[in-house]
Amino acid sequence: MSSHELGRWVPARPEDLAVMFAKADFPWWIAGGYAIEMAVGRELRPHGDLDVLVLRRDQTLVRDMLSDWDMHVADPPGVGWLRPWRSGEALEQPLHDIWCRRTPEAPWSVQLMLDEAEGAHWVSRRTRRVRLPLERVGRTSPTGIPYLAPEVQLFYKAKATRDKDETDFEAVLPLLDEPQRVWLSDSIAVTSPDHPWRQRLGPIDRT
Template identity: 35%
Template sequence: MEVWKPLTVNEVKELFNKIPINWWIAGGWALDIYLGRKTREHDDIDIVILREDYLILQRYLYNNWEMYIATKGQLIKWEKDDNLDSQYDNIWIKKKGSSTWDFQVMLLDTEDNVWLYKRKNTVRKTIKDIGYKSSMGVPYLRPEIQLLYKGGSSLLRDKDSIDLENVIPKLKMDDLKWLRDSLAEQFPNGHRWITYLNRMIISKKTSKTL
């Protein structure tokens, strides 16, 4: 069993602000930053970067950190200056000599200045529109994009549905519609979250007319 002792959000900020790349907190922490409160415990901490920047990341971390590619239930040592195939997008990182993992980095696919959703690359946003920044200056993935990653996974976990219920009351109408439409594009035969999102959209429309 892999053991995690994740960095805090502030520790991630301190580390990544020294690296000349775009980065964003992702996962459940991104949603909690958006909500302004911690809604549940987090087993790990995720950061996303642009795929084009992965070697810059490695060069800045190489002296003090061990990096492994997580793929198909395996962890493969990421050697210095090794290029990563497009199939690899998940890197686990720990301090050299440590037995516990500190954070993981996911790689975002892009085309020119546009982010592509890997599971359905017709779903996209410009890179400048994929994140927000907290009042403390921490960049994080927009909640509708993070919920798409959760809802679009092959394994829909209980905590993902809880995250959805916590977040969507705060989402703007356009973001709710974007999430619904993106899920519908990935799942043309339906997805259980779409019904829930439609109800929320109707509720918001009704409340505006009252």
């Protein structure tokens, strides 16, 4: 089933989400293409949705905060099937992709993504070998909106690159410092050792 058959999208803006999450007492980050745009400080392309990343351990807090929203989880992920995410239900791996809208009649506006954590470390849902201290996972925009660090977002985009992912990579590449490039190259190597982005990240100084 295509996303079109699942209903239309009118994505919220990062500013809208910041208002919705203003009272959140858990970490969250704008993700996807908007995160890359916030890193480079300009618009790059149109967006079909708005992604926000939260930690799986905080899912109950998110569900309670959006208790009056209509929320559906992709189960199984990547197949095109959605089912309601009921209040009080704990989503276990591999479930991580949740579509959100204000009412059943409204268009989808937010795509909520769950990721893993161990203590003070973020852990990729794709492999536990890729991780970072939580304080390095995000950045904050000049307007105070948290967003996913570009190297983390690019790691996720590297799985199956599309034209829009290439656009995002080229835009943010000049802004990555050496530690960011090292982490991104090493992280991509865990799942895709021959990925072309690794060469384009340039020679890595490990001295």
